[in-house]
Amino acid sequence: MWNPPAVDMMMSRNDKESLTMLGNAYKNAADEIGIQKLAPKDVADTLRQGGTFAFRGKTAILEHYDSKVGNNCEINAILSSLSSSS
Helix, strand or coil: CHHHHHHHHHHHHHHHHHHHHHHHHHHHHHHHHHHHCCCCCCCHHCCCCCCEEEEEEEEEEEEECCCCCCCCCCHHHHHHHHHHCC
16 A cells, blocks of 8 residues: 555645644544554454445444445445435
8 A cells, every 4th residue: 555656646645734734633643542542442443444434423324344445335325325314
């Protein structure tokens, strides 16, 4: 994932200020919550590919966990969850 072309793309989309802000946000979370609490309780969760989530306030109205690379949530499922939960 962190191959040179990927890093180059990230750097082209972000400037030093935005990357510094992102780094500080992670550092503040680690300082306030504690680094141990930031890690998943189940080590298998660190292998998760990603996912799509939609919230209305604190309630999750859509949870899709990618089972593999490219197993993205269908756009119609996202739009449906947003329109049916209003």
